[in-house]
Amino acid sequence: xxxxxxxxxxxxxxxxxxxxxxxxxxxxxxxxxxxxxxxxxxxxxxxxxxxxxxxxxxxxxxxxxxxxxxxxxxxxxxxxxxxxxxxxxxxxxxxxxxxxxxxxxxxxxxxxxxxxxxxxxxxxxxxxxxxxxxxxxxxxxxxxxxxxxxxxxxxxxxxxxxxxxxxxxxxxxxxxxxxxxxxxxxxxxxxxxxxxxxxxxx
Amino acid sequence: xxxxxxxxxxxxxxxxxxxxxxxxxxxxxxxxxxxxxxxxxxxxxxxxxxxxxxxxxxxxxxxxxxxxxxxxxxxxxxxxxxxxxxxxxxxxxxxxxxxxxxxxxxxxxxxxxxxxxxxxxxxxxxxxxxxxxxxxxxxxxxxxxxxxxxxxxxxxxxxxxxxxxxxxxxxxxxxxxxxxxxxxxxxxxxxxxxxxxxxxxx
DNA sequence: TAAACCGAACTGACCGGTCAGTACAAATAG
DNA sequence: CTATTTGTACTGACCGGTCAGTTCGGTTTA
Numbered sequence: 327x328x329x330x331x332x333x334x335x336x337x338x339x340x341x342x343x344x345x346x347x348x349x350x351x352x353x354x355x356x357x358x359x360x361x362x363x364x365x366x367x368x369x370x371x372x373x374x375x376x377x378x379x380x381x382x383x384x385x386x387x388x389x390x391x392x393x394x395x396x397x398x399x400x401x402x403x404x405x406x407x408x409x410x411x412x413x414x415x416x417x418x419x420x421x422x423x424x425x426x427x428x429x430x431x432x433x434x435x436x437x438x439x440x441x442x443x444x445x446x447x448x449x450x451x452x453x454x455x456x457x458x459x460x461x462x463x464x465x466x467x468x469x470x471x472x473x474x475x476x477x478x479x480x481x482x483x484x485x486x487x488x489x490x491x492x493x494x495x496x497x498x499x500x501x502x503x504x505x506x507x508x509x510x511x512x513x514x515x516x517x518x519x520x521x522x523x524x525x526x527x528x
Numbered sequence: 529x530x531x532x533x534x535x536x537x538x539x540x541x542x543x544x545x546x547x548x549x550x551x552x553x554x555x556x557x558x559x560x561x562x563x564x565x566x567x568x569x570x571x572x573x574x575x576x577x578x579x580x581x582x583x584x585x586x587x588x589x590x591x592x593x594x595x596x597x598x599x600x601x602x603x604x605x606x607x608x609x610x611x612x613x614x615x616x617x618x619x620x621x622x623x624x625x626x627x628x629x630x631x632x633x634x635x636x637x638x639x640x641x642x643x644x645x646x647x648x649x650x651x652x653x654x655x656x657x658x659x660x661x662x663x664x665x666x667x668x669x670x671x672x673x674x675x676x677x678x679x680x681x682x683x684x685x686x687x688x689x690x691x692x693x694x695x696x697x698x699x700x701x702x703x704x705x706x707x708x709x710x711x712x713x714x715x716x717x718x719x720x721x722x723x724x725x726x727x728x729x730x
Numbered sequence: 731t732a733a734a735c736c737g738a739a740c741t742g743a744c745c746g747g748t749c750a751g752t753a754c755a756a757a758t759a760g
Numbered sequence: 761c762t763a764t765t766t767g768t769a770c771t772g773a774c775c776g777g778t779c780a781g782t783t784c785g786g787t788t789t790a
Binding site for chain 1: 558559560562638641642643645646647648649656659687689690691693694695696697698700701702704705707708709710713717718720721722724725726727728
């Protein structure tokens with residue numbers, strides 16, 4: 327990390343944190359956090375191990391901040407979708423956003439999938455909140471669609487919460503699955519498949 | 529599993545293997561395989577550590593066989609569903625079977641979820657096959673439904689493979705999610721929610 | 731009798747976390 | 761203007777613990 331020809335330009339205050347984020351994303355996304363050591367992350371980030379513990383208190387905290395970082399980005403994107411007047415269009419946009427996000431930050435999705443339902447994960451609380459907020463967003467879109475849609479669906483409709491969870495699960499899995507097993511699959515067809523869930527409401 | 533060229537010996541001594549399966553299921557389902565040591569599994573099964581290595585070559589192999597064991601049970605149940613004449617009813621039964629199976633073997637589901645999309649997992653091949661077969665089953669049910677259903681769905685229908693994957697993901701996640709976050713949620717309402725995906729085909 | 735199992739000690743590698751020390755820029759004092 | 765101090769970012773050797781897997785003499789069971 328010593329630059330011999332060091333120009334007088336700013337020594338780049340601290341991008342160590344960002345470099346560590348990027349490196350962690352890459353490694354953890356591909357192999358899972360258990361299979362990646364702190365030494366390895368540090369090496370990949372071009373930083374010493376001590377720097378990891380200087381910037382983050384622990385490996386767990388590093389991953390926790392990675393999670394916050396990703397969640398913030400995701401919700402920022404969802405905000406646009408929430409403003410769309412038509413509920414169905416809004417939901418469609420939200421799903422597309424989610425799929426794009428997953429493609430862009432695969433390790434976030436992987437971490438989410440593997441830790442979300444592990445009851446005593448280090449990040450159980452953070453993930454439970456994340457899950458809750460995403461599902462609430464989907465459910466409110468569904469509620470709006472139901473209000474706009476058929477007057478009273480005679481069929482004993484699955485309750486909206488369950489339906490919202492199903493959509494959440496389908497999008498999450500489909501988003502990750504296409505990256506691993508069907509790279510040729512377009513986001514469009516995935517969005518359509520997930521939207522099929524809303525058919526009873528239209 | 530057991531050596532085929534050893535028929536003369538009674539295969540069923542004290543079924544340590546079965547006890548180890550059960551114990552592993554329990555522990556790994558709750559905490560993840562990385563967080564559970566072999567010593568712990570042996571202790572929980574009331575068996576010595578040596579027995580683990582006598583019956584299985586390694587921890588990884590133990591889990592691999594656990595996966596086979598679970599997959600065999602799952603497919604055995606699916607077989608009944610495949611015989612139902614009406615495609616929609618068959619699929620509905622299949623989903624219900626899956627949800628029950630997940631409730632009964634939560635660790636199988638957890639392991640599946642966390643390892644399926646981890647590209648270099650020890651069990652990547654086994655899981656990829658499992659995934660493929662389940663999705664193929666769902667797709668064939670969907671194909672039958674599409675054939676029985678509306679003459680020609682004018683809308684640019686999401687292709688059946690993608691739809692089948694969405695259903696697979698929704699059922700897997702919903703099945704696991706209800707155990708962790710909504711124990712009060714009945715299997716029935718989950719089945720209905722997943723079946724909502726098939727609405728465009730009916 | 732031979733396969734299955736016990737139990738307990740042991741090995742060796744790996745890994746998270748620590749810590750004394752370095753580098754260096756900005757602030758402060760003389 | 762020079763000398764000293766302070767604070768921040770970072771280094772990398774090292775430590776303690778954990779855990780998969782091994783070994784082996786003795787014991788049970790079909």
